[in-house]
Amino acid sequence: MLHRADIQRLARVSPGTFAVLATDPDHTILAASADYLRTTHTDESIVGRPLFEVFPDNPSVDDPAGSRLLRASLARVIATGQPDRMPLVRHDVPRPASEGGGFEERHWSPWNIPVFAEDGRIDYILHRVEESTGQSSRSAVEILESITEGFFTLDRQWRFGYVNAEAHRILGVAPGALAERVIWEAYPGLEHTPFWRSYHQTMASRTKSSFTAHYAEQARWYEVTVFPAPEGIAVYFRNVTEHKLLETQREALADLSELLGNAREPGQAGYVGAVVLGTTLHASRVGYGTVDHDSGMLFVDRDWVRPGVESLSGVTPLLAYGTFMDTLRRGESMAIPDVREDPRTADAAAALEEKHVRSFVNVPVLEQGRLVALLFVNDDKVHAWTPDEVRFIQEAAARTRTAVERGTAEAVLRASEDRYRRLNEALSEADRMKDQFLATLAHELRNPLAPIRNALKIQALAANDPGTIARMRELMERQVVQMVRLIDDLLDLSRLSRGLVELRPERISLAPVVELALEASRPAIEQASHELSLQLPDEDLFVTADRVRLVQVVTNLLNNAAKFTPAGGQLGIRVERSGDRALLRVSDNGIGIRADMIDRIFNMFEQVDRSNAKVSGGLGIGLTLVRQLVQAQGGSVHAESAGLGTGSAFVVSLPLAPAAAEAGEPQAADGRRTDAPARRRILIADDNADAASSLAMFLEMAGHQARIATDGAQALALFDELQPDVALLDIAMPVVDGLAAARALRSRPAGRRLLLLALSGFGQDADRQRSADAGFDAHLVKPVDLARLQAIIDAHPRAG
Numbered sequence: 001m002l003h004r005a006d007i008q009r010l011a012r013v014s015p016g017t018f019a020v021l022a023t024d025p026d027h028t029i030l031a032a033s034a035d036y037l038r039t040t041h042t043d044e045s046i047v048g049r050p051l052f053e054v055f056p057d058n059p060s061v062d063d064p065a066g067s068r069l070l071r072a073s074l075a076r077v078i079a080t081g082q083p084d085r086m087p088l089v090r091h092d093v094p095r096p097a098s099e100g101g102g103f104e105e106r107h108w109s110p111w112n113i114p115v116f117a118e119d120g121r122i123d124y125i126l127h128r129v130e131e132s133t134g135q136s137s138r139s140a141v142e143i144l145e146s147i148t149e150g151f152f153t154l155d156r157q158w159r160f161g162y163v164n165a166e167a168h169r170i171l172g173v174a175p176g177a178l179a180e181r182v183i184w185e186a187y188p189g190l191e192h193t194p195f196w197r198s199y200h201q202t203m204a205s206r207t208k209s210s211f212t213a214h215y216a217e218q219a220r221w222y223e224v225t226v227f228p229a230p231e232g233i234a235v236y237f238r239n240v241t242e243h244k245l246l247e248t249q250r251e252a253l254a255d256l257s258e259l260l261g262n263a264r265e266p267g268q269a270g271y272v273g274a275v276v277l278g279t280t281l282h283a284s285r286v287g288y289g290t291v292d293h294d295s296g297m298l299f300v301d302r303d304w305v306r307p308g309v310e311s312l313s314g315v316t317p318l319l320a321y322g323t324f325m326d327t328l329r330r331g332e333s334m335a336i337p338d339v340r341e342d343p344r345t346a347d348a349a350a351a352l353e354e355k356h357v358r359s360f361v362n363v364p365v366l367e368q369g370r371l372v373a374l375l376f377v378n379d380d381k382v383h384a385w386t387p388d389e390v391r392f393i394q395e396a397a398a399r400t401r402t403a404v405e406r407g408t409a410e411a412v413l414r415a416s417e418d419r420y421r422r423l424n425e426a427l428s429e430a431d432r433m434k435d436q437f438l439a440t441l442a443h444e445l446r447n448p449l450a451p452i453r454n455a456l457k458i459q460a461l462a463a464n465d466p467g468t469i470a471r472m473r474e475l476m477e478r479q480v481v482q483m484v485r486l487i488d489d490l491l492d493l494s495r496l497s498r499g500l501v502e503l504r505p506e507r508i509s510l511a512p513v514v515e516l517a518l519e520a521s522r523p524a525i526e527q528a529s530h531e532l533s534l535q536l537p538d539e540d541l542f543v544t545a546d547r548v549r550l551v552q553v554v555t556n557l558l559n560n561a562a563k564f565t566p567a568g569g570q571l572g573i574r575v576e577r578s579g580d581r582a583l584l585r586v587s588d589n590g591i592g593i594r595a596d597m598i599d600r601i602f603n604m605f606e607q608v609d610r611s612n613a614k615v616s617g618g619l620g621i622g623l624t625l626v627r628q629l630v631q632a633q634g635g636s637v638h639a640e641s642a643g644l645g646t647g648s649a650f651v652v653s654l655p656l657a658p659a660a661a662e663a664g665e666p667q668a669a670d671g672r673r674t675d676a677p678a679r680r681r682i683l684i685a686d687d688n689a690d691a692a693s694s695l696a697m698f699l700e701m702a703g704h705q706a707r708i709a710t711d712g713a714q715a716l717a718l719f720d721e722l723q724p725d726v727a728l729l730d731i732a733m734p735v736v737d738g739l740a741a742a743r744a745l746r747s748r749p750a751g752r753r754l755l756l757l758a759l760s761g762f763g764q765d766a767d768r769q770r771s772a773d774a775g776f777d778a779h780l781v782k783p784v785d786l787a788r789l790q791a792i793i794d795a796h797p798r799a800g
């Protein structure tokens with residue numbers, strides 16, 4: 001065992017920078033090398049004095065950890081008997097008074113080594129510092145203190161050694177607070193994270209590693225580089241949370257733009273915006289909806305919600321959730337970190353929290369100063385929204401809004417394009433049909449002319465052959481009837497298409513309607529040698545309809561049946577009651593109708609097969625007339641056919657008229673005849689002698705008595721003499737025209753119940769109106785349809 005004086009003598013001559021310390025609590029300095037004395041600005045007077053009295057902490061340093069760390073290291077040496085290498089540590093030394101006093105900044109990397117006595121106890125501790133207080137270390141420490149990265153060292157026991165000022169700042173701890181602490185204890189959340197793995201790896205492999213990782217407990221991102229160091233590892237790190245979030249937000253906005261570009265519907269764009277924001281911000285609910293500026297009602301198509309959070313899709317009254325409407329109406333965004341604390345929401349905090357809203361951001365969308373939409377981000381936790389987050393939400397709201405607007409505009413455009421396309425198709429279809437129709441019309445009108453011209457020639461040649469002349473006359477008559485029918489149909493259609501058909505509904509029985517129609521169609525049916533079966537109900541079925549028009553409907557259907565059925569076919573008419581409707585069914589076993597045409601044949605100019613020579617003689621407007629006439633009388637009509645070759649049926653359905661008593665109409669008006677047509681006295685006035693006499697002849701043949709006047713004045717004179725039931729007056733007559741004559745007749749007592757019929761070459765509505773105004777019951781266009789004339793006369797009650 002060396003005496004203290006010996007130790008000091010030894011130390012004085014030994015190279016190196018060291019002191020020998022006692023193990024007592026004061027760590028009395030037993031000896032010091034010449035280098036040690038020089039470098040600490042001391043002399044041998046320090047020998048025998050307590051170490052920490054000689055080297056107290058610099059009181060002007062914030063956290064003078066130097067003496068504390070040194071004390072701990074010495075304690076460890078005593079406790080473990082192991083040498084203890086300390087991390088780089090600042091421990092300033094007093095400056096001699098001659099040099100101005102105070103302290104001089106110094107950094108040390110001490111190594112404390114136990115020196116054992118023979119009995120195994122620790123005799124002294126060798127405290128070596130020479131290698132660590134050189135100029136290079138000092139500047140290294142200066143560098144470490146000045147860098148903008150956090151820096152710390154960990155020893156092999158994972159204890160913090162040197163921790164620079166920036167590290168303290170980043171981690172938010174007081175300088176020195178981490179000294180000596182084991183990192184896993186100070187930050188338990190690090191275990192088994194990338195931090196943990198990387199520190200272990202470098203500690204074991206002595207190779208550098210670097211990574212960027214999220215530290216959940218602080219909700220931060222760190223960028224870290226780990227180096228092997230003599231005492232363990234050295235760690236450089238930077239808080240890159242902001243940068244990282246901005247990057248995520250930038251990426252999110254890029255994603256958003258792309259997704260919005262693909263969103264077709266306006267509602268979809270709102271949802272896309274919500275999804276991107278929700279997932280990026282880790283919020284609990286995000287939605288984009290329209291707002292009613294005045295009522296503060298929010299309409300959301302579809303919002304994004306974290307699983308377990310209730311959706312706000314639908315209508316939400318914003319006013320019920322705080323007094324923030326005015327802020328939104330001004331176009332100001334709102335970021336509420338905690339609804340309980342904010343005065344704007346404090347009153348509604350309970351209601352908000354019930355909807356899982358503890359914090360939120362609302363970004364309003366204004367249009368011409370009015371609030372039109374709102375993007376809301378809700379969180380069910382307190383959330384201190386950063387300006388970056390709010391800016392991000394605003395940017396997302398702006399992009400979503402643009403997409404929604406574009407979506408709406410596109411939807412409108414698509415709709416109008418659709419409409420335009422449909423209209424265009426309809427127009428070209430109508431145009432095509434019209435062209436076809438004109439071709440057909442020309443054909444159909446020319447068709448009868450050829451035989452008529454031929455017949456005229458033949459008549460001239462065969463003047464002496466009564467048989468040929470009669471046949472030719474019949475031929476011409478048939479052709480004229482055909483032409484007249486075509487032209488009548490055309491005129492009717494032109495009025496129908498303008499919605500100007502005058503109907504004269506009355507309470508009528510269906511049986512006579514069928515009879516009259518059969519009468520009119522008989523020539524066509526007989527010519528084709530069809531058989532016809534007629535089924536009428538036992539009861540009279542009454543409907544309220546225009547008799548003449550209804551006869552026209554049934555005649556049309558019967559003519560079609562005859563026309564579209566090969567010769568010798570079976571036609572049928574059945575009238576029956578079905579609930580409160582009367583059904584009138586015209587059937588045939590003819591060519592039938594393809595399923596795809598069943599409805600189309602009712603369209604104007606529609607014909608299944610124009611080229612079919614057998615069925616020529618139509619313009620494709622008959623069924624259009626039928627349907628329009630039936631519908632105008634409150635009924636409906638449809639076609640039935642099992643397909644080509646299976647025949648067809650056309651069913652007219654009309655509402656039954658109320659019982660006669662209820663209707664309060666005279667029974668006579670039903671027009672049903674039980675006896676043969678009555679003989680009527682008929683006055684005919686026409687300045688065209690041929691027309692007048694042929695008409696008179698026809699009426700005489702039908703069993704009536706007819707007299708002719710050649711102008712209006714004569715007609716009036718004849719009236720008094722004849723006291724007719726019916727007067728047929730040509731409108732365009734000399735002296736007194738038909739209209740004036742009619743007015744005069746109506747003004748006489750005997751003229752009131754007269755059936756007054758106008759004859760005219762003109763059939764426009766204005767012409768018909770003038771006739772009606774003058775007192776005519778009906779307006780007949782020349783050439784007069786004799787069957788129709790007869791039907792009208794028969795239906796009129798006798799004057800008496």
Ligand code: ADP
Nearest residue numbers: 560561564601607608618619620621622623648
């Ligand atoms: P048109 O008889 O002048 O051709 P319509 O409007 O009366 O015009 O009929 C339209 C089309 O409906 C006819 O061309 C025909 O193809 C079809 N059609 C009408 N009635 C029948 C029927 N009884 N059997 C088969 N096809 C019919």
